[in-house]
Amino acid sequence: MNHSALTTRNLGLAIFALLSFGDIATLALTDGESPPYAVAALAALLGAASLALVVQGYRDPARSLRLLIGLRVLAAVTALPAFFVDAPGGAQAAAGAIVVLTAAAVLLTARASQPAVA
Numbered sequence: 001m002n003h004s005a006l007t008t009r010n011l012g013l014a015i016f017a018l019l020s021f022g023d024i025a026t027l028a029l030t031d032g033e034s035p036p037y038a039v040a041a042l043a044a045l046l047g048a049a050s051l052a053l054v055v056q057g058y059r060d061p062a063r064s065l066r067l068l069i070g071l072r073v074l075a076a077v078t079a080l081p082a083f084f085v086d087a088p089g090g091a092q093a094a095a096g097a098i099v100v101l102t103a104a105a106v107l108l109t110a111r112a113s114q115p116a117v118a
Contacts, residue, residue, distance in 0.1 A: 008108050008109075008111060009057075009108065009109050011108050012104075012105040012106070012107075012108030012109035012110075013054050013057050013058060013109060015101055015104060015105035015108070016050060016054050016057075016068060016072055016105050016109070019047075019050070019075070019098065019101055019102060020046075020047040020048070020050040020051040020072075021047065021051070022047070022098075023043040023046055023050070023075055024043075024047040024048055024051070026040045026043045026047070027043070027044035034082075034088055035082075039081075042078060046072075046074060046075040046078070047075070049071055050068060050071045050072055050075065053067055053071065054068065057109075065109055065110075068109075069106050069110065072102050072105065073102060073106065075102070076098055076099050076102040076103075079094070079098045079099060080099070082094070082095035083095060083096075
């Protein structure tokens, strides 16, 4: 793996780590309505599992990247209801940021793990 691909993958993993910390913090920051406690608990669980996979991704990316990407996409999907229910504007902005950052991190990590074509 060349230096550019390594840097790209590490940037994607760093974004995943920040999203994971945000998910974990959701449980402590919720008021029970936006997001509901069940959604915040699910987000915290996905965040904790994702964070463990981020650490493993730095050590051995071949084993953990697919599962990490799957968990982060699932976490982004849990943010989508904010656009369809009567959620505060801040919650909608946060959901939008989660979706965009997740997409960016997926592209960065997936692209870096592809073998070069001659």
